[in-house]
Amino acid sequence: MDDISTGSLLLLLTLLLIISAFFSGTETAMMSLNRYRLRHLAQQGHRGAKRADKLLQRPDRLIGLILIGNNIVNIAAASLATIICQRWYGDWGPAVATGGLTFIVLIFAEVTPKTLAAHYPEKLAYPNSLVLRPLMTLCYPFVYFINLISNGLLRLMGVAHIDGNDDHLSPEELRSVVHEAGGLIPRRHREMLVSILDLEKVTVEDIMIPRAELYAIDINDDYRAIIRQLTHSPHTRVLLYRDNIDDVVGFVHLSDVLRLLTKEGQKESDKGTLLRAVREIYFIPEGTPLNVQLLKFQRAKERIGLVVDEYGDIQGLVTLEDILEEIVGDFTTGLQTPPSEDIRRQEDGSLLVDASITLRDFNRETQWQLPTDGPKTLNGLILEQMEDIPPPHTQLEVAGHRLEVVEVAENMVKSVRVNPSV
Template sequence: MMSLNRYRLRHLAQQGHRGASRAEALLQRPDRLIGLILIGNNLVNILASAIATIIGQRLFGDWGIAIATGALTMVVLIFAEVTPKTLAALHPEKLAYPNSLVLKPLMNLFYPLVWLVNLISNTLLRLLGVHGVHGKGDHLSAEELRSVVHEAGAMIPRRHREMLVSILDLEKVTVEDIMIPRAELYAIDINDDYRAIIRQLTHSPHTRVLLYRDNIDDVVGFVHLSDVLRLLTKEGQREADKATLLRAVREIYFIPEGTPLNVQLLKFQRAKERIGLVVDEYGDIQGLVTLEDILEEIVGDFTTGLQTPPSDDITQEADGRLLVDASITLRDFNRETAWELPTDGPKTLNGLILEQLEDIPAPGTRLEVAGHHLEVVEVAENMVKFVRIQPND
């Protein structure tokens, strides 16, 4: 009974398994169950000891007490303790569910005696400072649940295990870890020429585009290309202008930096939003996060094929070395290279290199980061653009 897996037991009970329901009811008060079992166990053992002593004295005289004690000890140990309890520990469900048919009526029959024994025992425990003898629900921490998922083995497909662990890891990841950095945002200055704006919207790689005035910190809002098309069709190409475009602008949803992904996922759900700008304590824009970015942390990159497409940020050269866009986030880099570069500081490979060197390196600079050798290939606009690395064997 005590070796039963409580989570499987609860699941079977909820599915209507009668044996599991009886066992779960008995385990609600383990002190009473233990009391019942030990009352029966001790009654049988004491009675067997008395009978064995009488028989031993009649057959062997005074030596019969010693012979009966030794023989009964071996019999009890082998046939009443070690063998049955080992079998029960190995196959708890096969034995516990049928035995609950006997234990349940015995509990009702001997309830007064069990209650009295438990009353005295629990009183002594309370005097010793021990409380909470009643059965409690088994609660798992996130780390314990993660271990359970890993130990599930073939019972849960590997892909499903990875997704479950990713959900548990959301609280350890913040929006800065997955956001599109400010320098890489695709945004359009609303003060540009109207035709230039329409041209940029037409060639936009995204369906939602950020609009700003002169400086990206002075944001106007997001515009959805479908809304723009609808307005342009309604107004007519000749009459459409910036005012028409601004009518399609949607309000901006701001996200404080440092927000854990599990929290932000709930906020997106409650606010019915799918995209937001990450801002620091001064209100300056740091980057952009979408609902899709968070979901990809759980299920992986979205793709229409069965194979995950190669990263656009990492290119394998003919000699086997990798040419890496240094703007790649360290989380994505670690995931694709199986490296373990530190992620508690800078969020991109460029930021990590600048932190290590404490200077803007020149092309050709070589350095070692966390035991790995990197070579700076290109530097522009005070940033490391490309890095060449030798992959691990």
Template sequence: MDDISTGILFSLLILLLVISGYFSGSETGMMALNRYKLRHLANQGHRGAKRVEKLLSRPDRLIGLILIGNNLVNILASAIATILGMRLYGDMGVAIATGALTLVVLVFAEVTPKTLAALYPERVSYTSSVVLQLLMKLLYPLVWFVNGITNGFLLLLGLRVDHANDGKLNSEELRTVVNEAGGLIPRRHQDMLLSILDLENVTVEDLMVPRSEIAAINVNDDWKSIVRQLSHSAHGRIVLFRDNIDEVVGMLRVREAYRLMMDKNDFSKENLLRAADEVYFIPEGTPLNIQLLKFQRNKERIGLIVDEYGDIQGLITLEDILEEIVGEFTTSISPTLAEEITPQPDGSLMIEGSANIRDLNKSLNWVLPTDGPRTLNGLILEHLEDIPDSQLSIEVSGYQMEIIEVSDNMIKQVRVLPNQLKKTG
């Protein structure tokens, strides 16, 4: 070193600091990359993305390569800085060089390049991957040796590199990704994706038409009554039963009944029963994602939900599940949530007691409990443990409500006060 001029040593020191900054920035850029965006670009044929993905397939080797290069450069820079300090300031130059080099390395070889790489990880990584790929080939024996030692040490601690996180997302993490997509995915599409993720947390009982509201015909009624119910039916299919709805005998397509009506000779109770399809039963508690697949696999569109005793609890259709994903269809006969909520001049909301709690939570951003009754009427009755009189003011789960109308042992209308809406809206 004594034969090398001070100017050349300064030039070498600056070059080493630049190389150190390159390694520091490359490390941060590689680790800060969006792995899913990287995988997408690689699948699209992006050459830089392919190089980076190959390097990141073994992150232990990549980190080993970067740290080997960075440490060699920093140690050599420290040695040159010490020589320069002693030439310029004598023995005090060692301390001066140490302090000055520490500050310079921290600012220009660590913080600045790492900040730049964190802000623009794609640009830094795709460019630096060309040099890193070449260095990996040249220094592979050294990298392999160092990784062998570190992986062996990790193995002693009970850790295996090949069992590291593979980057797969669970449903909650995927939900966060969708929410953070912002303008990249239209809000409507985000809602649909989130609804699909929610299917596993919702059961068929949450969407079913309750037992008391199922469109059904008692085949033991007189013939005129049956014909009248068929003629005025607003549904595409009707449940046929004998005396009690738990005694289901079939599911009749109304258009098939109309076809029989066209031929008076074939239009009889016996032929009506013969034309009915076999009933498809669904166990209560079935998650919607499972039931959607079962509908597809069994080529069914409608089913009756039964409890552990075989009693009918309700009815659900394929359209009900699809509406949970994409929103209500305009052809739906059932009242929509918008029809069950009436805004009042004072800012309060008048809500039908039959309104579904999950729909209220989703539409109004409320947090009413969903682990019990499924309607507002049921929630209030459970809270009071009695059938109340109208004009009763209560607080349910932190929501101030006023019962407006009660009839047939059911709460028909409830008003939610505006002060509560301001807190939760």
């Protein structure tokens, strides 16, 4: 070293600091890469992404390679700095070299490159992987030996083998990713994606049309009355029953009825004609999650079903359209009136609410958080809270919100007044 000029040693020290900055920045850039974007780019054929993805499949080896290179460079730089400072400051050289090099390494080889890499990981990681790949091949025996010892120590501490394929997302984490996508995904699309994830939390009871609101026809009625009800039906599928809705006959599609009536002639048609048009009923157990029911509808080639409890009693009706509307929002004329028709704003700013509205729809419209793990409608929630049928003008507080009963009829709360600001 005595034969090498101080200027040459300074140039060599500068080169070592640049290499140290390279390793430090590359480590941060590789570890800051968005793994899902990385895999997407790799599948699209991006060469830099392919190289980085392959290196990250074994992060222990990648980190080992970078730290081996970085430590060798930093130790060599410390030795050179000591020699240079001894020439300049004599016995004070080692102390000056330690303090000065620590400051220089922190600023120029650690903080600055790592901060830059954290802000622009792809711009550094992809081109730098061109250097890391051949280095990995060249230093593989040394890296393998270091990782063998390191992984052995980790196993002694109860840490399993580490690889780059454990970054799976739970539904909650995926929901957070969708929310944080921001402008990368249109707001409407984000809402649909979150709705799909929420299907497993919602059951058929939450969206079904209650049995009290079903449009159904008693097949034992007068034939002309039945035809008149079919003619004025708001739906294309109508439920038929005998005397009691629990004794269901089946669904009849109006197009089938029209075809049979046209074929046989109105003079010859009778209730037997309607019964020949009846389709078999598809039953759905209560408590079935919507994501499960959606698949069942698909496999069974069905679009409508009756929800039954453990005793076989009919609780309500669910259609394929109801489930799809949970994802994309209202797009058809459903069996229920939209929430906006159940909630009417008054002149004083209060809301007059039809108490038959489901709590999920009410919460969605008002941004409240009324409990949905019990009764499914606002009427049911009020009856549960009061443990009685309250008279009009009764006021109660639920989940921090004040409700006022406006109308009671047929043993049910019909309408409620709420103040959205309370």
